[in-house]
Amino acid sequence: MKRVIELTINGSAYDVVISPQDLLIDVLRQKLDLTGTKKGCGQGDCGTCTVLIDGRRALACLTLAIACEGRQILTIEGMEKHGVLHPIQQAFIDKGAIQCGYCTPGMVLSAKALLDEHPAPTEHEIKLGISGNLCRCTGYVKIVEAVRDAAARLQAAADCGKGA
Amino acid sequence: MSLPPFEYLAPGSTAELAGLLAAHRERCRILAGGTDLVNWMAEKIYRPDYVIDLRKLPLAAITYEKGRGLTIGAAATIESLERSPVIREFYYALVQAAGQIGSPQIRAMATIGGNCCNASPCADMPPPLITLEARVALTSARGSREVPLEEFITGNRQTAIAPDEFLECVRVPDPWPHSACRYSPFGLRAAQEIDIASVAVNVALDPATGLFAKARIAMGAVAPFAMRALKAEASLVGNAPSGETIDQAALVCSRECRPIDDLRASASYRRHIVGVLARRMLRDAVAAITS
Known part of the structure; x- marks a missing residue:
């Protein structure tokens, strides 16, 4: 039976008509036109559909949209602020960490979850942090460099904020 | 991928959950993380009439x-x-x-x-x-x-x-006195792997004699469910935690398990790996107790 639920995505509330069996990935892409989140394997292996729900990584292809009522969903569209890319996104561009780009939204959100918890991760921690995101272009070296660079940018911004 | 239709229920108390299960029994499936259930519904392995989500219940502590x-x-x-x-x-x-x-x-x-x-x-x-x-x-x-x-x-x-x-x-229960537990899976790569075999051990040493006082060993992916290595456990108890005792117990583990051949590994390779993992985990556990 269809029903109307309210989803909070990137800080905005959306009323959306859904069926209980609708998956978050399909609601984001097809009903809300938030096509930044990609659908890859559709069974929770590739990580390209990664979003953050209440700050934790979640696979939108294995999540029922109806189970997200009352929770904060962050997608790639919510990373930029006022037309300025998030430092993680900018680091991916500057370090050439994007080839075909299909894994990028999920990689960026996994990187955000990692850096929110570990602002200065080791290379091993970065690799673990993105271990649930597959890049079939195999551009991992640049991705790891980008995450390390993003960590430095975020640290610098935080230090700057403290000084002000 | 789309899921077959179902009714979604999110009870607010365990009493309500118990009531829903009593009313709908085999017609429902419980949803927790969803990482298995959603896939199985997509593959039509399960077609529940009701999906009961645990997310509103205080069951995560x-x-x-x-x-x-x-x-x-x-x-x-x-x-x-x-x-x-x-x-x-x-x-x-x-x-x-x-x-x-x-x-x-x-x-x-x-x-x-x-x-x-x-x-x-x-x-x-x-x-x-x-x-x-x-x-x-x-x-x-x-x-x-x-x-x-x-x-x-x-x-x-x-x-x-x-x-x-x-x-x-x-x-x-509380850990046994003077004990340590260790676990190791083994797969063909480091991340997102399905194990070809795994071994868990939990052993206690008698502080007076230094001999194995208690031992439990369980093996995964080498039987239809995680199985105890009862003979290997018995071979440890009362003996000194020497390399010889541990090697013998590891050998018994590899004989006791009941693996199958499948696309991930042959049965004989799984037996070999079980022995290797059992030896490593027993050594690690003993080292953790005695250090």
């Missing part, structure tokens, strides 16, 4: 009290086990197992209850839990009962849960 042991709520995520300081201190094998499951995303979603109830032969949590003498609390409108996890999992994806019951929590 991890608590430890000396004398009463560890209680892990059914909806505690694998990530929360991996990060729990008390589990790291007293039940290290559970941290080792949790850290090996799926990907960071899967660990943030998947739950201990799901890992036990879905009863995959290669699930990572049951082997160490069985060596730690874990019991599961099963609750229904009829009341509650506790079952050793070892008896709860009865076959490949089969458990002793009744259609009107839910797994409320997993209880693990």
Whole structure:
């Protein structure tokens, strides 16, 4: 039976008509036109559909949209602020960490979850942090460099904020 | 991928949950992390009329009290086990197992209850839990009962849960005195791997004599469900924790397991790996106690 639920995505509330069996990935892409989140394997292996729900990584292809009522969903569209890319996104561009780009939204959100918890991760921690995101272009070296660079940018911004 | 239609229910109390299960029985499936259930519904392995989500219930707590042991709520995520300081201190094998499951995303979603109830032969949590003498609390409108996890999992994806019951929590007694537990899975790559074999050990030494006082060994992915290595356990107790005793027990493990040939590994390779893992884990556990 269809029903109307309210989803909070990137800080905005959306009323959306859904069926209980609708998956978050399909609601984001097809009903809300938030096509930044990609659908890859559709069974929770590739990580390209990664979003953050209440700050934790979640696979939108294995999540029922109806189970997200009352929770904060962050997608790639919510990373930029006022037309300025998030430092993680900018680091991916500057370090050439994007080839075909299909894994990028999920990689960026996994990187955000990692850096929110570990602002200065080791290379091993970065690799673990993105271990649930597959890049079939195999551009991992640049991705790891980008995450390390993003960590430095975020640290610098935080230090700057403290000084002000 | 789309799912067959169902009605979604999110009860606000365990009493309400028990009522829904009593009313709908086999027509419902419980949703916790969803990492298995959603895939199985997509593949039409399950076509429940009702999906009952645990998300509004207070079932995710991890608590430890000396004398009463560890209680892990059914909806505690694998990530929360991996990060729990008390589990790291007293039940290290559970941290080792949790850290090996799926990907960071899967660990943030998947739950201990799901890992036990879905009863995959290669699930990572049951082997160490069985060596730690874990019991599961099963609750229904009829009341509650506790079952050793070892008896709860009865076959490949089969458990002793009744259609009107839910797994409320997993209880693990206090660690044995002078003991250590260790777990190691083995796969063909480091991340997002399905184990070809795994071994958990939990051993205690007699502080007076230095001999093995107690031993439990469980092996995963080499039988329809995590199985105890009873003969290997018996071979340890009363003997000194020497390389010779451990090598002998590891050999017994590789004989006791009942692996199959499949696309991931041959049965004979699995036997070999079980012996290697058992030897390593026993050595690690003994070193942890004596250091």
